[in-house]
Amino acid sequence: MSWGRDTRLFATAAAGTEGALKAELRDLGLSGGKAARGGVRVGGGLEAIARLCARSRIAVRVLIELDEFACADERALDRGVGAIAWERWLTPDRTLAVRATSRDSRVSHTGFLAQRVKDGIVDRQRRLLGARSSIDRRDPDVGVVLRLERDRASVLLDASGASLHRRGWRAEEGAAPLKETLAAAVVRLSGWDRERALHDPLCGAGTIPIEADLWARGVPAQRPERRFGFERWADHDEDARARVARERAAGEARVRADGPACAGSDEDPEAVRRARANAARAGSRARFEVADLTAVALPAGAHVVANPPYGERLAAADVWPALEVAVARWRAAGHPVSLLLPDDAPALNPPGAAAPRAHSLFNGALPCRLVTWDDPKG
Numbered sequence: 461m462s463w464g465r466d467t468r469l470f471a472t473a474a475a476g477t478e479g480a481l482k483a484e485l486r487d488l489g490l491s492g493g494k495a496a497r498g499g500v501r502v503g504g505g506l507e508a509i510a511r512l513c514a515r516s517r518i519a520v521r522v523l524i525e526l527d528e529f530a531c532a533d534e535r536a537l538d539r540g541v542g543a544i545a546w547e548r549w550l551t552p553d554r555t556l557a558v559r560a561t562s563r564d565s566r567v568s569h570t571g572f573l574a575q576r577v578k579d580g581i582v583d584r585q586r587r588l589l590g591a592r593s594s595i596d597r598r599d600p601d602v603g604v605v606l607r608l609e610r611d612r613a614s615v616l617l618d619a620s621g622a623s624l625h626r627r628g629w630r631a632e633e634g635a636a637p638l639k640e641t642l643a644a645a646v647v648r649l650s651g652w653d654r655e656r657a658l659h660d661p662l663c664g665a666g667t668i669p670i671e672a673d674l675w676a677r678g679v680p681a682q683r684p685e686r687r688f689g690f691e692r693w694a695d696h697d698e699d700a701r702a703r704v705a706r707e708r709a710a711g712e713a714r715v716r717a718d719g720p721a722c723a724g725s726d727e728d729p730e731a732v733r734r735a736r737a738n739a740a741r742a743g744s745r746a747r748f749e750v751a752d753l754t755a756v757a758l759p760a761g762a763h764v765v766a767n768p769p770y771g772e773r774l775a776a777a778d779v780w781p782a783l784e785v786a787v788a789r790w791r792a793a794g795h796p797v798s799l800l801l802p803d804d805a806p807a808l809n810p811p812g813a814a815a816p817r818a819h820s821l822f823n824g825a826l827p828c829r830l831v832t833w834d835d836p837k838g
C-alpha cells in the first residue's frame with residue numbers, strides 16, 4: 461500500500477520562512493501549497509513525499525497528516541488515536557517515538573500529551589497483535605507528531621526522519637553557524653537571482669555560499685544515500701522503493717555542472733579551512749579565501765549575503781563600524797546587499813544608502829530581520 465495523491469502533507473519551516481518554502485515547493489512542481497504558521501500544507505503522494513524530503517532546501521521536516529479531530533480533553537485524544545490503523549506503518553518489531561506541541565488549548569502539558577498518544581498506540585498494538593513496539597526517542601523507525609491547536613488535534617507521521625537541516629556535509633561548524641535550512645531560506649528571501657555572483661564576506665563555515673551554489677545548480681539538498689523516515693515503515697514495499705528510486709534519480713539528473721560564482725571570505729584562516737572542507741564534502745563549487753571584510757574584492761554586480769557576528773560570544777562591537785563602511789562602499793559600487801541581523805542589533809545606516817526592505821524571521825529562538833538593499837538599478 462502506498463500514499464495517494466490526496467495525502468495531506470505539512471512541510472515545517474523556521475518561523476518567517478514559510479513563504480520562501482511555499483515558493484520553493486512551487487519550483488519543485490508542488491503547487492497549491494498553503495503557508496501556515498510554522499510550515500506549508502500541500503497535497504501529494506509518495507513521489508511528492510520523496511521529492512520534498514530529498515530536494516527541499518528549506519523544509520525542516522515533512523509530516524503526513526493522518527487525522528484531525530476536536531480534542532478538548534484526553535478522552536477525545538484516546539478515541540482519535542485509537543481509531544488510527546497504526547499497524548499499517550508500525551509493526552511491533554519497529555520502534556516508535558511521539559512528540560507533541562500544544563497551543564491555546566485546554567490540555568497544554570506536552571509531555572502528558574505525548575505519553576497519552578504513545579499509550580493509545582501501543583494499547584491498540586497489544587489488543588490487535590499481542591505485542592507492542594519499544595520506544596526509541598533518538599532514532600525511531602516511526603516518528604509520530606501530535607499538534608494541538610485551539611483544542612483541535614492533528615496526528616501526523618514524520619516522513620523525513622532526522623531533521624532535514626542535517627545534510628551530512630557540515631562536519632566542521634565553528635562559532636554560530638546558520639542551520640543549512642535557514643541559510644537556504646535567507647538566500648531565497650534575499651532575492652538573489654541565481655545568475656549574478658554571490659559573496660558572503662563573513663562566511664564562517666561557508667553555509668550560505670555552499671547552499672547558494674547547490675541551489676543554483678539544482679543539486680538535491682540530501683545525498684543520494686540518505687534514507688528517510690518513511691522508508692523504514694511497514695508499508696514501504698518493493699513497488700514504493702522503486703517509485704522513490706525513480707523520483708530521486710530524476711532529481712539527480714537535473715544537476716547542472718556550472719552555475720554562478722558563489723564564494724565567501726572570512727578574516728579567520730581556520731574558518732576558511734573549514735568552509736573549504738565543507739564545500740568539498742558537499743560537492744559544492746563555492747570558493748573561499750581569507751580576507752577582512754573591509755578589503756574583500758567582489759566580482760562586478762555580486763549580491764552580498766551574510767549574517768554578521770552579533771552578541772557577546774562573537775565580539776560584534778568590533779565589526780559594526782567596519783560593516784557600515786563596507787555596506788556603503790558595496791552600495792556605491794551597485795552591489796545588492798542582504799544581512800541577517802538580530803532584532804536587537806543596532807540599525808545599520810550606511811551613508812548614502814536608502815532604507816532597506818526588511819523581512820522578519822527567527823534564527824532558532826532569536827527574532828531576526830533580513831535587511832536587503834536591492835540593486836539600485838532594479
Ligand SMILES: C[S@@+](CC[C@H](N)C(=O)[O-])C[C@H]1O[C@@H](n2cnc3c(N)ncnc32)[C@H](O)[C@@H]1O
Binds near residue numbers: 633636667753770
Ligand atoms: C556569525 S559567523 C558566520 C556564520 C556563517 N554564516 C555560518 O553559517 O557558518 C560570523 C563570521 O564573521 C567573521 N568575521 C568577524 N569579523 C570579521 C571581519 N572584520 N572580516 C571578515 N570576517 C569577519 C568571523 O570570523 C565569523 O566566522
